[in-house]
Amino acid sequence: MIDRYRIIGPLYDFLAMIFSFGQIDKCKCGMHDRIKPDMKVLFAGVGQGIDAIEAASLGAQVTVVDLSETMLRVFQKRIQGRRFIHPIRAVHSDIFKFDEFEHFDMVYANFFLNVFPRDVVTDLEEHLASLARPGGYVVVGDFSLPTGGLFARFVQNVYWRIADVLFYVMARNALHPVYNYPEHLRQLGLEIVETRYFRVLFDKRYASILARKNDAPGRSRKTFSLKSGK
Numbered sequence: 001m002i003d004r005y006r007i008i009g010p011l012y013d014f015l016a017m018i019f020s021f022g023q024i025d026k027c028k029c030g031m032h033d034r035i036k037p038d039m040k041v042l043f044a045g046v047g048q049g050i051d052a053i054e055a056a057s058l059g060a061q062v063t064v065v066d067l068s069e070t071m072l073r074v075f076q077k078r079i080q081g082r083r084f085i086h087p088i089r090a091v092h093s094d095i096f097k098f099d100e101f102e103h104f105d106m107v108y109a110n111f112f113l114n115v116f117p118r119d120v121v122t123d124l125e126e127h128l129a130s131l132a133r134p135g136g137y138v139v140v141g142d143f144s145l146p147t148g149g150l151f152a153r154f155v156q157n158v159y160w161r162i163a164d165v166l167f168y169v170m171a172r173n174a175l176h177p178v179y180n181y182p183e184h185l186r187q188l189g190l191e192i193v194e195t196r197y198f199r200v201l202f203d204k205r206y207a208s209i210l211a212r213k214n215d216a217p218g219r220s221r222k223t224f225s226l227k228s229g230k
């Protein structure tokens with residue numbers, strides 16, 4: 001299997017820090033005050049995993065999943081020699097093959113959904129929601145939907161496109177506009193509980209979105225229905 005993050009993987013967090021003036025890291029941990037000790041927390045497409053490490057430091061039972069061996073190697077290096085109340089479980093897998101349905105209190109997708117093309121991202125959101133327990137949460141940290149006047153939206157779109165094209169070239173990520181994650185999550189029947197924004201210069205560039213899954217048990221993957229993808 002080709003590891004698309006073989007070259008860019010070790011540089012990923014450094015580039016993200018420069019590109020966002022540190023705001024991407026803040027966004028990734030933007031909902032961490034919701035994490036309580038012993039909670040089961042999943043990080044899908046974890047990458048280098050500062051968010052997962054922070055969650056484990058808060059006493060959560062953390063599972064991380066990533067398809068890239070390179071990313072997981074960097075992640076393992078980062079946790080080497082560190083002790084947590086619950087050791088972090090790292091799974092090398094395609095997230096679509098990870099099937100611990102309704103198991104997690106919180107499922108994180110930080111800067112992960114934007115990797116996928118439009119026709120896959122809705123399936124992936126549905127899959128991630130099916131991994132959260134009834135009443136559990138899905139957290140999406142990503143580029144914020146452009147807002148404001150014409151010029152502000154233009155600048156925000158250009159900002160996103162720079163990252164999009166860069167990652168298309170380096171990791172074959174999909175080319176697409178910024179996704180409307182709150183709308184997608186609502187369409188899956190999740191309630192948007194809170195959104196926190198992270199600014200660069202004048203604009204909201206990144207958002208951490210906390211969405212809550214219905215309390216009713218048994219809403220596993222197959223019972224979700226999507227009206228349309230945006």
Ligand SMILES: C[S@@+](CC[C@H](N)C(=O)[O-])C[C@H]1O[C@@H](n2cnc3c(N)ncnc32)[C@H](O)[C@@H]1O
Nearest residue numbers: 005045046047066067068071093094095110111
């Ligand atoms: C853009 S990086 C984001 C990494 C990390 N979440 C962050 O915010 O720094 C996307 C990550 O998703 C992983 N990934 C891509 N497709 C995947 C898949 N199908 N299943 C699991 N992980 C995947 C990549 O290997 C990469 O580590």
